[in-house]
Amino acid sequence: MTAQPRGASPPVCEFLQHLRSVYRHHTEVHVREITGPLFSLDLAINALRDLDSRSDAPIHVTVLGPTQVGKSTVVNVLVGREVAGTSPLAGFTRSLQGFGAHLSDRQAAAIRSSLLPAQASPALRRLDAAEGGLTAEAHAIWDTPDFDSHGSREYRNVVTAVSAAADLIVLVVSKEKYSDLTVWQILELLYPLNRPLVVCLNKLDADRELLRSALQRRIEESRYRDRQLPICDLNYVEGGDLAGLLSDPQTQRFADTVRKMLRAQPLTARREGLLRLLDEHWGQWLRPVHHERHAAHRWQQTIEREIEIAVETYATQYLEQSRHYGAMNRTMVQLLALLEIPVLARPLAGARQLLTWPMRKLFSGREAPEVSSVDVELETLASAFEHLLTSLRRNISEGVAGNGHDAVWWRSVARAFDVERADVEQAFAAEAKAYQQAFSAEIERAARALYQRLSERPATLNSLRAARVTADAAGVALAFKTGAIGVNELVLTPAMLSLTSFLAESAVGTYVNSVKADLKEQQRDRVHRLLGDICTQRLTRLTTRLQDDRIFNVGTAQLHEIERLRRTL
């Protein structure tokens, strides 16, 4: 496959921005360290943007370093005049400031729109020809805030924008600061980008050689041991006077070294650097995303397991209970309706007698037939579903209590679950009822099939008609015809049981049993599907729209797509 850098980088960049926006809501201290995900994500996002805005870009020189080492002073040295404010107060420079020379209007506009979008005040100052600059080429020199002072956490991430844009980085250190942890953390972070780098050892007076060799040793201990890092000394000048500094030959040597290294870094080297940076940090950035994926996977598995348990409950407490198994009773009623209608008159008298009390109960002075409060099937379904929800809630609580990397995710699921639960229960009750109604068609089909089979066995049909059970059943069929049946299966049970067993022992017995087994299997399947659908729609999806700023909510498909795009950068 051919690489498509332009196509892949916006979505990858967007993805990293999403990660960054979520990480910003994380409160753990390490998230905001230089070694944490926020700082490296910032660098990577800026490096991706940089790669897309290279055409016509000027050369960028970025001056980095801890506080008070003399960064702003070094910027002034490179520009050749006092442009950046300096101060003996730590953390004096708090935002980026760039000094551009020979920039076209387009270049200046591009810098302002792409490099400094987060900064309110225009931080790019264009120098005119008389004000100097490093070379005759278009370039920008960047003074940056420190990354080590107490308050620098609030502003130091801007350093990443000009580090990513840099064609040359000048790292300024002093004898007090050269071995500070943050200096080496920043260097470590920038290492994969492989930008040309000069180390400027500022404010040197006594012990020059000692300091140089100590710095050299520190470099040897770092990843930079395999790179030739030029080290330039700047002398300590009384009063920090710029004119004094500029006239020092040591300062001139430093400026010459920088000038010699001023060359736009080739695009291929920048791309390779970016890919190395992504490789080094991808695992760290994505770790909590994977924790969420694992938790979501566990959630899905739990739901599936609980669905199986609920179906099993439905089967053992309803389908396998002859007394309660309404579908077969309803089939029998339908069958009787088919059987008896032509000969209804005779058994009707007996049936009335037999069914006096239930009929009275069914129609006692009411206009509409009384709806039974007991519908065993719906009750069984409701209680199985209730049990499923309770088990799921227990599982969520375990996730929260586990206090692992996924605890935030589980807490968020807990909130969403509790909000939705009543709604889900209602939806299930409605769906269960709809399923039951829809299943009437299957029952009718089963009754017709049975009737067909009986019609082929006139002897059985006749003995059935002659049987006493028919009298019970005819009345039941009548009740069914009048609309009361199917709502009170308790009333029907004894009559139905005797009819069913009569049929089961007759010549069509095997067939009856297979109809029964088939009905059960269909019901089991449908209930399985019903539970699966409602759980997918209401419980699995619940976790894909969690309202929590600390949740990454990256789906597996999205993750695969980003991994694929990353490889095409």
Ligand SMILES: Nc1nc2c(ncn2[C@@H]2O[C@H](COP(=O)(O)OP(=O)(O)OP(=O)(O)O)[C@@H](O)[C@H]2O)c(=O)[nH]1
């Ligand atoms: N005496 C003397 N003072 C210097 C020299 N270089 C820098 N300074 C002083 O050191 C102090 C800090 O210098 P800055 O250039 O402001 O340092 P910085 O790294 O930009 O500091 P922040 O912006 O606070 O991070 C200022 O008071 C400078 O005048 C030098 O060679 N000699």
Ligand SMILES: [Mg+2]
């Ligand atoms: Mg400064």
